[in-house]
Amino acid sequence: MGFPNLNGETKLCGLFGFPVEHSLSPAMHNAAFQSSELNWAYLPFAVHPDHLAKAVQGIHPLNLAGVNITVPHKQRIIPLLDEIEPTAAKIGAVNTIVNCGGKLVGYNTDGAGFIRSLAEEADFRPQGKTVLMIGAGGAARAVAFTLALSGCKAIYFTNRTTETARELAKEIALNCGTNTEVLPWGLKMPKETVTGVDLVVQTTSLGMWPNWQAAPEFPFAAVHSGQLICDLIYTPRQTSFLQQAAVQGATVLNGMGMLLYQGVLAFELWTGQSAPIEIMKEALARQLV
Ligand code: ATR
Numbered sequence: 248m249g250f251p252n253l254n255g256e257t258k259l260c261g262l263f264g265f266p267v268e269h270s271l272s273p274a275m276h277n278a279a280f281q282s283s284e285l286n287w288a289y290l291p292f293a294v295h296p297d298h299l300a301k302a303v304q305g306i307h308p309l310n311l312a313g314v315n316i317t318v319p320h321k322q323r324i325i326p327l328l329d330e331i332e333p334t335a336a337k338i339g340a341v342n343t344i345v346n347c348g349g350k351l352v353g354y355n356t357d358g359a360g361f362i363r364s365l366a367e368e369a370d371f372r373p374q375g376k377t378v379l380m381i382g383a384g385g386a387a388r389a390v391a392f393t394l395a396l397s398g399c400k401a402i403y404f405t406n407r408t409t410e411t412a413r414e415l416a417k418e419i420a421l422n423c424g425t426n427t428e429v430l431p432w433g434l435k436m437p438k439e440t441v442t443g444v445d446l447v448v449q450t451t452s453l454g455m456w457p458n459w460q461a462a463p464e465f466p467f468a469a470v471h472s473g474q475l476i477c478d479l480i481y482t483p484r485q486t487s488f489l490q491q492a493a494v495q496g497a498t499v500l501n502g503m504g505m506l507l508y509q510g511v512l513a514f515e516l517w518t519g520q521s522a523p524i525e526i527m528k529e530a531l532a533r534q535l536v
Pocket residue numbers: 381382383384385386387406407408411450451452453463
């Protein structure tokens with residue numbers, strides 16, 4: 248995509264990550280800026296972990312209006328910012344920075360983006376619902392904290408490394424007052440618990456391209472229609488995990504919606520305008536053909 252109107256008044260946003268080559272965010276945000284007739288541009292910056300502090304110090308002098316933060320910087324960025332929005336502080340990770348006249352404010356739109364995708368794409372609201380999280384890494388943290396803060400009744404966690412699941416479950420119970428419980432990993436998890444939940448969120452990297460045949464072991468026979476089963480992976484569009492859940496009649500959702508809506512929320516924080524959601528969705532789809 249070209250930048251026909253770049254000039255001295257162009258407002259710049261960026262992405263700090265390492266690596267950033269495969270990010271879909273530049274295409275999504277630049278399409279959004281163009282369609283909104285905003286003289287803005289979004290650039291990927293490969294920021295080595297050793298240079299993160301210097302890159303952050305450069306945000307204001309270079310007049311960057313906003314920055315997305317991705318792997319491996321989402322946690323380490325926190326002490327480098329002036330203010331952290333309370334949900335991002337609880338999650339312990341920032342994916343969006345807004346430059347408010349030199350004050351750098353950190354937000355996390357990953358979890359909120361996931362919840363917005365549930366509402367928009369599956370008409371699902373977390374209030375009073377019971378959830379099973381598979382995995383307990385960074386993505387699981389953002390999603391689980393936001394679900395808990397949105398009023399989920401209970402969250403079950405299962406993870407290959409049980410101790411990590413225990414720590415996350417404890418932290419969420421303490422910080423959000425949500426009932427949490429840790430289940431055994433794989434086929435040992437109780438089938439009746441799987442049957443009883445409203446939402447399952449698969450957050451591990453199992454099944455991600457090119458290892459698309461992989462999936463966490465899971466008692467799929469306990470899944471039924473009326474449940475919403477999500478996988479945060481979007482390449483492939485339907486993981487083996489989602490395929491096996493769909494066979495049981497469950498509604499399935501991949502990670503495209505979370506990717507889209509975390510971007511939508513970042514766009515709105517930076518520009519103060521409603522995001523052109525369909526344009527952003529099409530830009531993502533074009534990247535993934
Ligand atoms: P992300 O930010 O994408 O969540 P992460 O923080 O590295 O990435 O977390 C990866 C998650 O996938 C973890 O829950 C991890 O389980 P462990 O805590 O046991 O490492 C899970 N995961 C990765 N590879 C896995 C595998 N081969 N089998 C089962 N779980 C796996």
